[in-house]
Amino acid sequence: MTIPGPIDPPARLLMGPGPISAYPSVLRSMSAPLVGQYDPFMTSAMTETQELYRQVWGTRNEGTMLVDGTSRAGIEAAITSLVRPGDRVLVPVFGRFGHLLAEIAERAMAEVHTIETEWGQVFPPSVIEAAIIRVRPTLLALVQGDTSTTMNQPLDEIGAICRRHGVLFYSDATASLGGNEFEADAWGLDAATAGLQKCLGGPSGSAPITLSDAAVEVIRSRGRVEAGIREAGDESASDFVRSNYFDLGMILDYWGPRRLNHHTEATSMLYAARECARVLLLEGRDEVIARHRLAGAAMLAGVEGLGMTVFGDVAHKMTNVVAVEIPEGVAGDAARAALLEDFGIEIGTSFGPLHGKVWRIGTMGYNARKDAVLTTLAALEAVLRRFGATVPVGGGVEAAADVYAGRG
Amino acid sequence: MTIPGPIDPPARLLMGPGPISAYPSVLRSMSAPLVGQYDPFMTSAMTETQELYRQVWGTRNEGTMLVDGTSRAGIEAAITSLVRPGDRVLVPVFGRFGHLLAEIAERAMAEVHTIETEWGQVFPPSVIEAAIIRVRPTLLALVQGDTSTTMNQPLDEIGAICRRHGVLFYSDATASLGGNEFEADAWGLDAATAGLQKCLGGPSGSAPITLSDAAVEVIRSRGRVEAGIREAGDESASDFVRSNYFDLGMILDYWGPRRLNHHTEATSMLYAARECARVLLLEGRDEVIARHRLAGAAMLAGVEGLGMTVFGDVAHKMTNVVAVEIPEGVAGDAARAALLEDFGIEIGTSFGPLHGKVWRIGTMGYNARKDAVLTTLAALEAVLRRFGATVPVGGGVEAAADVYAGRG
Numbered sequence: 135m136t137i138p139g140p141i142d143p144p145a146r147l148l149m150g151p152g153p154i155s156a157y158p159s160v161l162r163s164m165s166a167p168l169v170g171q172y173d174p175f176m177t178s179a180m181t182e183t184q185e186l187y188r189q190v191w192g193t194r195n196e197g198t199m200l201v202d203g204t205s206r207a208g209i210e211a212a213i214t215s216l217v218r219p220g221d222r223v224l225v226p227v228f229g230r231f232g233h234l235l236a237e238i239a240e241r242a243m244a245e246v247h248t249i250e251t252e253w254g255q256v257f258p259p260s261v262i263e264a265a266i267i268r269v270r271p272t273l274l275a276l277v278q279g280d281t282s283t284t285m286n287q288p289l290d291e292i293g294a295i296c297r298r299h300g301v302l303f304y305s306d307a308t309a310s311l312g313g314n315e316f317e318a319d320a321w322g323l324d325a326a327t328a329g330l331q332k333c334l335g336g337p338s339g340s341a342p343i344t345l346s347d348a349a350v351e352v353i354r355s356r357g358r359v360e361a362g363i364r365e366a367g368d369e370s371a372s373d374f375v376r377s378n379y380f381d382l383g384m385i386l387d388y389w390g391p392r393r394l395n396h397h398t399e400a401t402s403m404l405y406a407a408r409e410c411a412r413v414l415l416l417e418g419r420d421e422v423i424a425r426h427r428l429a430g431a432a433m434l435a436g437v438e439g440l441g442m443t444v445f446g447d448v449a450h451k452m453t454n455v456v457a458v459e460i461p462e463g464v465a466g467d468a469a470r471a472a473l474l475e476d477f478g479i480e481i482g483t484s485f486g487p488l489h490g491k492v493w494r495i496g497t498m499g500y501n502a503r504k505d506a507v508l509t510t511l512a513a514l515e516a517v518l519r520r521f522g523a524t525v526p527v528g529g530g531v532e533a534a535a536d537v538y539a540g541r542g
Numbered sequence: 543m544t545i546p547g548p549i550d551p552p553a554r555l556l557m558g559p560g561p562i563s564a565y566p567s568v569l570r571s572m573s574a575p576l577v578g579q580y581d582p583f584m585t586s587a588m589t590e591t592q593e594l595y596r597q598v599w600g601t602r603n604e605g606t607m608l609v610d611g612t613s614r615a616g617i618e619a620a621i622t623s624l625v626r627p628g629d630r631v632l633v634p635v636f637g638r639f640g641h642l643l644a645e646i647a648e649r650a651m652a653e654v655h656t657i658e659t660e661w662g663q664v665f666p667p668s669v670i671e672a673a674i675i676r677v678r679p680t681l682l683a684l685v686q687g688d689t690s691t692t693m694n695q696p697l698d699e700i701g702a703i704c705r706r707h708g709v710l711f712y713s714d715a716t717a718s719l720g721g722n723e724f725e726a727d728a729w730g731l732d733a734a735t736a737g738l739q740k741c742l743g744g745p746s747g748s749a750p751i752t753l754s755d756a757a758v759e760v761i762r763s764r765g766r767v768e769a770g771i772r773e774a775g776d777e778s779a780s781d782f783v784r785s786n787y788f789d790l791g792m793i794l795d796y797w798g799p800r801r802l803n804h805h806t807e808a809t810s811m812l813y814a815a816r817e818c819a820r821v822l823l824l825e826g827r828d829e830v831i832a833r834h835r836l837a838g839a840a841m842l843a844g845v846e847g848l849g850m851t852v853f854g855d856v857a858h859k860m861t862n863v864v865a866v867e868i869p870e871g872v873a874g875d876a877a878r879a880a881l882l883e884d885f886g887i888e889i890g891t892s893f894g895p896l897h898g899k900v901w902r903i904g905t906m907g908y909n910a911r912k913d914a915v916l917t918t919l920a921a922l923e924a925v926l927r928r929f930g931a932t933v934p935v936g937g938g939v940e941a942a943a944d945v946y947a948g949r950g
Contacts, residue, residue, distance in 0.1 A: 148577070161572070162548075166549045167564070168563055168569075170561065203787065205806070237786055337576055398739055402569075
């Protein structure tokens with residue numbers, strides 16, 4: 135085998151549903167030298183990161199930390215640690231990632247109940263409450279923002295409903311956190327997880343998680359200390375978590391004052407996660423959400439200005455991604471490939487019932503920017519025209535620029 | 543909360559049992575821009591990385607890829623995917639990480655049998671074969687290099703034994719791969735996993751894995767496609783893997799020609815893993831092992847030259863780490879802290895029965911270098927003297943330099 139050269143990616147503006155182009159300072163942070171896992175600098179960087187993410191999540195939860203893996207690792211850690219085999223779990227499904235939560239709960243041997251709504255819609259709280267009353271689950275697992283449909287499920291009334299019925303409330307905020315409101319404490323979340331590769335503007339590979347005291351209590355009741363480092367007085371529960379890597383009790387002990395060795399923290403990804411939260415809080419949490427809202431509104435106006443039809447319930451759309459119907463007669467995959475090859479701009483295809491019917495265009499994290507929005511619309515106009523669509527000249531850029539000028 | 547500045551780690555020479563200072567080019571690789579997960583550049587970088595790791599592992603296994611998590615994630619993926627609940631697993635334990643394999647297999651609901659040997663020793667193949675005959679396991683799970691004791695378990699005869707008795711053979715090579723011989727095919731491995739943070743010279747957070755065709759067959763027989771992306775004709779087994787994230791069948795489909803979406807590959811960690819393998823193969827696999835052997839021999843001679851006693855069976859020591867008894871009267875943790883604070887050099891403490899008794903000094907990856915060895919020995923001499931030990935003047939540096947000069 136010829137040994138290839140150093141990694142040298144082509145220039146890309148990532149305007150799909152994620153991953154998106156990371157903040158330059160996040161990329162730089164990962165080149166920082168490593169330190170030992172119990173170096174005082176490392177443990178204080180971990181503590182600092184926890185405090186930063188408390189601000190991002192809107193929580194005072196002690197149990198705020200990172201799971202070392204992609205956003206899916208965070209989901210599995212939450213569900214596997216909170217759900218005992220045979221427990222009932224309710225998953226309202228409004229897109230692909232609801233199916234994923236159900237799937238992960240099934241793997242954890244839960245008795246999984248789902249309710250479904252049409253793709254492009256969200257659930258009214260009353261429907262979720264009725265299902266809770268019927269199913270009487272231990273855990274409600276609910277996606278906040280599902281990129282497969284672009285919908286943003288309102289969560290603000292769900293915590294109170296869960297509390298009323300003694301149900302733990304978990305939400306997957308991978309696609310939404312940082313670009314849409316999220317208030318872990320005010321909304322009564324018991325657990326929430328995310329990834330860096332969406333609105334947080336980093337690479338996939340680290341999963342922020344936050345756990346309420348009630349969630350920690352469930353996890354603690356299932357504690358098990360591994361044989362190699364077990365000491366006198368350490369007791370193990372019989373209904374222990376069926377995973378070592380995802381046993382949040384052990385991860386809590388590693389991030390907590392006991393600093394009990396579990397995995398070796400992924401140092402470079404910790405640096406990245408810390409920087410994602412840092413740049414967000416430096417700009418201001420509300421300001422970043424407002425920037426996403428503006429970029430999202432401009433992109434929405436832009437695609438409509440190009441004569442395209444937006445998919446789904448726009449009133450409940452996430453700020454950071456829009457789904458548009460592929461115009462009649464346009465070869466969707468070929469046009470997307472041309473946008474990538476000729477302009478270096480990536481937009482997304484779709485899954486499941488929307489496959490081949492809609493594109494998904496993201497405006498997230500670093501790329502929730504005016505120049506990224508206008509450039510994408512200019513290139514999209516050119517590609518649509520080359521692929522045979524009749525497109526209003528300059529219609530996309532004009533409409534988006536108007537939104538940025540306050541005339542949208 | 544005051545928002546902290548960008549990450550800015552102190553200068554550290556990491557000479558512990560890992561993580562160690564990464565190759566500069568590996569750190570640089572992680573600053574490369576992100577691309578989309580189905581960008582042709584990304585999929586070809588994944589394919590390239592698979593081919594690079596086939597060379598590193600010494601295998602032609604198609605099923606050679608990365609698990610997105612720390613080395614422990616790789617271990618759990620291998621064991622959870624290969625072992626059905628109730629299966630018998632045999633784990634020969636010669637240090638902390640043997641206990642970890644047993645623990646992970648217990649979490650996977652296996653019937654776990656262990657044999658143990660004294661810390662500082664390895665198992666003769668005949669002892670392992672006798673245990674296999676007695677236990678009749680489905681899987682033998684055996685650590686290659688256990689940093690807790692520095693021992694390197696010989697594996698070259700174990701594959702044939704396993705084949706003879708119809709047992710799958712898995713090894714955890716986290717601590718050893720890259721700095722010690724490993725021949726996945728020639729030694730008859732069915733599965734092996736590692737991490738980047740030892741001899742491969744990268745950060746923790748990505749776990750290379752290789753799977754034989756026999757292992758893939760077991761994994762495939764337990765296949766399950768998740769609901770959100772299931773298509774007509776996709777069937778699911780009833781004894782499915784009790785994890786979605788660690789279901790190697792799904793990870794194989796993501797890395798294979800089907801490119802079926804599972805997680806979103808951790809792009810920056812992929813870049814790092816690719817670069818770790820690339821620099822190793824550029825230098826040459828045998829040359830890198832020889833460099834580790836030389837650095838390890840020099841460090842061993844050096845600590846003996848300082849009058850210290852080496853722990854364990856030196857004939858079976860890994861090349862890349864040495865354990866030395868803390869000299870009588872020296873406050874071990876305080877001396878280690880002084881080495882870190884005053885010289886910026888990290889060496890390791892120990893676990894379990896060795897805790898407080900030995901230090902572990904690593905010479906791995908980028909730090910398997912003459913200047914790193916000599917600097918560490920010079921600083922260690924100074925610290926030992928300040929902490930009250932009687933130390934031969936220059937004894938460590940002289941002995942190590944002699945090894946480098948071919949006079950060792």
